[in-house]
Amino acid sequence: MNAPTSRYLACVLAAAALVMLPGKAAAVLDINDRGPLLDPGGYRMRITNAGILGNAFYNVGLSNDPSFEFPAHSGHECLNHAELWVGATDDLGHARVSGGPALEWRPTLDPEDRVRIARVGQLGVQRFIDDDGDGKIDEEILNGKDDDGDGEVDEDLGIIGQTVAAADYVDDRPEAVNYGYSTGETHQPWGLTVHQEAYGWATPGFDGVAGVRFVIANHSREILHGLEVGVLADLDSRALTDRGGHLNDRIVEQTWSQAISDGGSSTRYYGYPFGKSCVKTLSETVPVLTDGVENSGLPVVALMGLGHTTDGLALLANGSPYARAPGSVAFRYTLYSNSRPPGNGGVPTLDQGRYDAMAGLDPGTISDTRDDYQVLLSCGPFNFLRPGQSITLDIALMAAEGLDSLKVEAQNALYLYHGYRLDLLPDSTGTNARNWDVGRSGLNGHEACLEPPPGVSFLDDPDCNAKFDTLELNLPPRLQLYSSGHCVWTDADCDLCTGFGGKETIEPWLDPGTLPAPPNFRVTPGDHRVTIEWDNLPEIEIQAGLEGTPRSKFVGYRLYRLGDWRSRESLLPPLQNWALVHAYGFDQLNSEKLLSSITDTTIDYERILYERKHYPVGRYRDVDSTALNGFDYLYVVSTVMDFSYISRTGLPQLRRIESPIVAAFDQRVVPHRSALSTGNGVWVVPNPFRAHAGWDRPVVPGDPLTRHIDFMGLPRAQATIRIYTVAGDLVAQLQHDGSRGDGEASWDLISRNGQETESGIYLFTVESNLGREIGHFVVIR
Numbered sequence: 066m067n068a069p070t071s072r073y074l075a076c077v078l079a080a081a082a083l084v085m086l087p088g089k090a091a092a093v094l095d096i097n098d099r100g101p102l103l104d105p106g107g108y109r110m111r112i113t114n115a116g117i118l119g120n121a122f123y124n125v126g127l128s129n130d131p132s133f134e135f136p137a138h139s140g141h142e143c144l145n146h147a148e149l150w151v152g153a154t155d156d157l158g159h160a161r162v163s164g165g166p167a168l169e170w171r172p173t174l175d176p177e178d179r180v181r182i183a184r185v186g187q188l189g190v191q192r193f194i195d196d197d198g199d200g201k202i203d204e205e206i207l208n209g210k211d212d213d214g215d216g217e218v219d220e221d222l223g224i225i226g227q228t229v230a231a232a233d234y235v236d237d238r239p240e241a242v243n244y245g246y247s248t249g250e251t252h253q254p255w256g257l258t259v260h261q262e263a264y265g266w267a268t269p270g271f272d273g274v275a276g277v278r279f280v281i282a283n284h285s286r287e288i289l290h291g292l293e294v295g296v297l298a299d300l301d302s303r304a305l306t307d308r309g310g311h312l313n314d315r316i317v318e319q320t321w322s323q324a325i326s327d328g329g330s331s332t333r334y335y336g337y338p339f340g341k342s343c344v345k346t347l348s349e350t351v352p353v354l355t356d357g358v359e360n361s362g363l364p365v366v367a368l369m370g371l372g373h374t375t376d377g378l379a380l381l382a383n384g385s386p387y388a389r390a391p392g393s394v395a396f397r398y399t400l401y402s403n404s405r406p407p408g409n410g411g412v413p414t415l416d417q418g419r420y421d422a423m424a425g426l427d428p429g430t431i432s433d434t435r436d437d438y439q440v441l442l443s444c445g446p447f448n449f450l451r452p453g454q455s456i457t458l459d460i461a462l463m464a465a466e467g468l469d470s471l472k473v474e475a476q477n478a479l480y481l482y483h484g485y486r487l488d489l490l491p492d493s494t495g496t497n498a499r500n501w502d503v504g505r506s507g508l509n510g511h512e513a514c515l516e517p518p519p520g521v522s523f524l525d526d527p528d529c530n531a532k533f534d535t536l537e538l539n540l541p542p543r544l545q546l547y548s549s550g551h552c553v554w555t556d557a558d559c560d561l562c563t564g565f566g567g568k569e570t571i572e573p574w575l576d577p578g579t580l581p582a583p584p585n586f587r588v589t590p591g592d593h594r595v596t597i598e599w600d601n602l603p604e605i606e607i608q609a610g611l612e613g614t615p616r617s618k619f620v621g622y623r624l625y626r627l628g629d630w631r632s633r634e635s636l637l638p639p640l641q642n643w644a645l646v647h648a649y650g651f652d653q654l655n656s657e658k659l660l661s662s663i664t665d666t667t668i669d670y671e672r673i674l675y676e677r678k679h680y681p682v683g684r685y686r687d688v689d690s691t692a693l694n695g696f697d698y699l700y701v702v703s704t705v706m707d708f709s710y711i712s713r714t715g716l717p718q719l720r721r722i723e724s725p726i727v728a729a730f731d732q733r734v735v736p737h738r739s740a741l742s743t744g745n746g747v748w749v750v751p752n753p754f755r756a757h758a759g760w761d762r763p764v765v766p767g768d769p770l771t772r773h774i775d776f777m778g779l780p781r782a783q784a785t786i787r788i789y790t791v792a793g794d795l796v797a798q799l800q801h802d803g804s805r806g807d808g809e810a811s812w813d814l815i816s817r818n819g820q821e822t823e824s825g826i827y828l829f830t831v832e833s834n835l836g837r838e839i840g841h842f843v844v845i846r
Contacts, residue, residue: 092172092238093179096121098128098767099731101180105227105265106580106725107272108135108464110144112180112263114232116170118277118298118462121146129767131305131635135273135364135464140306140634140765143366143464145299150443151236151281152420153255153450154291160420161253163236169252170259171238177209180232183224186582186603186724188674191611192223206260207231225574226264226276227725233260235284248414256285266481267580267725273470274478275462276371276574282455289450293423294458295443297412298368299403302356305635305766313357316400316432319367319468321475322348325483330565332509334501334533335540343562347479352398353471357435365471366464370396371482372573373444374456377513377557383523384515384547390447390456392557397444399429403437412439451518459573481575486568502528502543504554507569510561514552514569522548529559581612581704583724584622585682588700588732592739592808595689595698597624600682602674603704603724609675613722616709621650621657624687625726627699627733630762636730637699643726646689648705663687692736694809695750695775696760699728730768740781740808744836747778749829753843754814773811774842776831779803784833786810791826803833814844 095101095114103110109131111120119132133144149170152162163169172178189196192203197215203223204213208231211218222229237254244252264276283289303310324346331340349369356363372394378384379392399422405411410430413419421427423443432438447456461478465471490506497503504511504527517523526542547553556564586599599622606612607619624646630638650657663685670678692698703724710718751758754774762771776786779801786799797817801810814822824846831838 092174092240093176094168094171095180095232096127098130099729100128100130101182101230102130102729103228103230103263103265103275104137104727104729105272106267106727107137108133108265108275109137110134110263110265110275110462112230112232114172114178114180114234115168116149116164116234116259116261117146118148118263119144119146121148123766129636132301133275133366133462133464134305134635135366136640138635138637138639140304141364142301142303142305143364144462145301145311147296147298147368147462149259149261149279150293150295150297150419150423151255151257152293152295152416152423153289154420160417161255162416162419162423163252163255163257165419167241167244167246167252169241169254170234170236171241172232172234173238178233179209180230181207181209181219183207183219183222183229183231184582185224185227185579185612186606189220190222190224192225192576194223194611196221207262208233208260224264225262227267227579228265230263231261233258235259250415255289256283256287258282258284264574266577268577270473271477271481271577273464273474274481276478276482277460277462279458280455281458283450283452286452288452290448291445292447292450292456293420293443293445294373294447294456295423295441296368296458296460297401297439297441298462299439300354300366300368302354302363302366304363310356310363312404312437313435314438315355315357315435316352316438317355317468318350319353319472319475320348320350321369321472321479322346323476323479325480327486327562328566330510330561331499332501332561333499334530334536335538337533337536337538339501339533339536339561341561343565345483345562347483349396349475349479350398351475352400352432352438352440353468354438354440355468364464364466365468366462367471367475368440368442369461369463369475369478370394370442370444371459371461371478373458374447377515377555378517380557380559381515381525381547381555383525384517387517387521387523389449389451389454389518391445395444396442397423397425399425399427399441399443400432401439401441402430403439405430412441477577481577482573484571484573484575486566487570487572488567489570490567492567501530501533504528504556504564506554507564507567508554510556510559510564511554512560512564512569513555513557515547515555515557516552517547517549519549522546527553527555529556532556532559532561578708578710578722579612580722581607581706581724583701583703583727584685586700586702587682588734590692590698590734590736593690593692593694593736595692595700595734595736596686597689597700597702598683598686599702601680601684603706605674605677605679607704607706608677611675613706613708614710618707618709620705620707620721621648621660622685623648623703623705623723625701625703626689627728628692628696630697633763633765635765636767637728640726643701646700647687649685649687650705658687660685693760694736694738694777695811697733697735697762699733701726701728737807737809738777738779740803740806741778742781742835744780744782744831744833745838747776747829747831747838747840749840749842750775750777753845755845770813770815773813776801776810776812776829777808779808779810779831780833780835781806781808782833782835784831786812787830787832788812789828789830791828796822796827
């Protein structure tokens with residue numbers, strides 16, 4: 066179910082997220098705080114396994130994660146959430162829709178049905194490569210399962226982009242069916258399974274694009290009819306801390322076009338040569354959401370359709386009644402206002418209304434005022450979906466600093482999605498292979514092998530000789546029998562450019578040149594020091610030609626540190642707050658630190674990869690001795706590569722590129738004072754505490770209590786710290802394990818009763834088997 070207001074949505078989400086059936090195990094919903102993110106570098110988008118993109122649970126206190134934050138760590142939100150809708154009609158013509166904020170999509174009880182993340186640089190993710198050496202290419206999908214039955218999981222994926230986040234969910238979980246919806250309507254599932262993948266790129270010009278693919282399969286025993294598929298996106302342009310910033314947005318309609326050349330195609334028609342230059346213009350007109358305040362500095366955002374399942378039968382004169390999908394790609398965009406009721410410009414809440422909206426029968430609202438808008442992207446109808454069949458929907462969510470930048474990103478997304486043309490099936494050969502009536506496989510304009518449903522047969526023209534009308538031969542078409550049981554290679558779209566060169570298979574999403582992957586690394590805090598260690602996997606993959614081009618060259622590594630938490634609007638401050646600690650290379654031409662100086666030669670290699678030795682984390686080790694005890698730090702090791710390529714003018718080019726800075730708040734480390742071998746010598750920092758300390762982080766949603774004082778010089782033992790008022794009242798008690806050398810413990814100045822401590826003098830005791838220490842400190846509010 067959907068709803069017209071954020072307040073209603075918050076209530077529905079809170080209740081639906083918590084519902085469990087008595088005595089029944091529940092699926093694991095990836096909707097809680099600090100959950101999985103698509104974070105390729107330029108933005109951060111929350112991914113769930115419940116048919117929802119973004120963080121729909123912020124307003125109910127369930128999660129403080131970003132929804133679609135652009136730029137990353139800016140605190141600028143571009144999305145409340147987006148949700149997948151799939152509707153169909155029953156035998157009586159009544160519509161039912163699955164999807165919406167009340168969690169009608171849910172994962173199964175399989176513990177592997179969680180959001181899974183894969184990144185460039187991991188083993189087993191190379192696209193168009195047989196990673197596991199079994200003679201098959203990219204036969205696994207990212208789902209935590211052994212798809213090819215070889216005893217390994219997700220070992221030959223072929224991921225798209227810099228980072229991929231995948232999830233699986235269904236519409237017929239009992240928790241969704243038995244939930245009491247506030248509209249009074251019950252959820253009646255269709256028996257659908259969805260595999261969802263979200264792709265992100267770090268390459269400039271592509272780093273604001275999130276591509277999303279939904280593969281919707283019918284796992285029921287019934288044939289579904291009249292399917293409509295849509296994505297409803299509650300787009301925003303606001304600062305995270307501005308609770309009302311989404312109420313004054315504007316809609317600007319934009320048309321984006323991208324010309325793409327596939328070369329040329331030629332054939333022979335009754336001995337006459339016939340050719341065509343294959344330049345295709347991809348175009349889409351979409352509503353773009355911008356902030357209603359001029360020059361606010363907030364981003365612009367759009368939802369754009371890219372592709373969906375098509376069926377060439379729909380383009381044949383006698384085959385169209387039997388097509389299961391539209392013959393060509395087309396999308397509808399409908400605007401809705403969260404300030405209006407359903408039926409009067411607001412989002413429909415009942416299934417029939419949602420189905421009609423996807424079918425284009427609801428005009429929605431107009432965009433003549435500043436408002437809180439939602440955009441519904443929809444496609445269909447898909448005439449039927451048999452058990453075991455699936456349909457695919459591909460979309461892009463895009464954010465940029467302005468309309469001009471968004472145009473570039475949209476054009477790049479259209480270009481990327483155009484994809485690869487591959488020759489994977491055997492082709493007709495011989496002297497007649499270039500004749501107009503030879504189609505196997507992907508020859509002479511024949512782009513698809515079409516087969517009607519069981520029990521259906523008809524005559525039609527598989528070659529579309531109408532495309533040769535300019536030759537003025539006026540010859541009749543060659544009719545052929547189409548029947549179930551075998552397919553006929555067909556030029557259904559009457560275009561010589563959509564099936565030529567034997568390249569019958571289209572793989573969407575080109576590779577724009579992903580940035581190199583960072584090494585695997587670990588960070589270990591100590592006393593006034595932090596040790597950073599990493600492996601040599603990026604060197605191996607670059608030298609093996611698995612990253613960049615075969616002519617690309619590994620240059621070195623760079624170590625970055627985040628210690629400046631000022632200007633923080635989200636959990637992490639902006640990227641400009643990161644500081645370069647050291648650069649490492651094989652020479653010192655650019656003031657790099659020699660790799661040999663930080664190489665631990667005592668560590669042996671752990672395996673041979675691509676005929677090279679792979680050393681584990683610890684091969685390289687450096688120490689940041691400028692770190693201060695009690696302060697929060699984050700570290701990232703990046704890979705630097707010289708990317709060699711041939712320009713459009715045919716000249717060799719060299720560009721130095723680097724893996725993006727990607728980090729998570731939970732990865733921060735805090736150097737601590739070493740523990741003492743005695744029970745004496747404990748002190749408090751800062752003392753006095755004057756409302757704040759130098760290590761306090763600015764307060765943001767998800768991290769509201771950042772201040773603390775620290776007890777330092779604690780004993781190397783299990784210890785109990787008790788804090789008292791001067792009158793002897795116990796304020797708080799802390800347990801600390803110093804047995805492994807940690808001699809520092811933090812206290813957030815909250816009493817054991819959950820109250821803020823007041824100004825005054827406080828006493829403390831530290832008791833362990835090494836002795837007892839007594840001291841005092843002062844708090845000044």
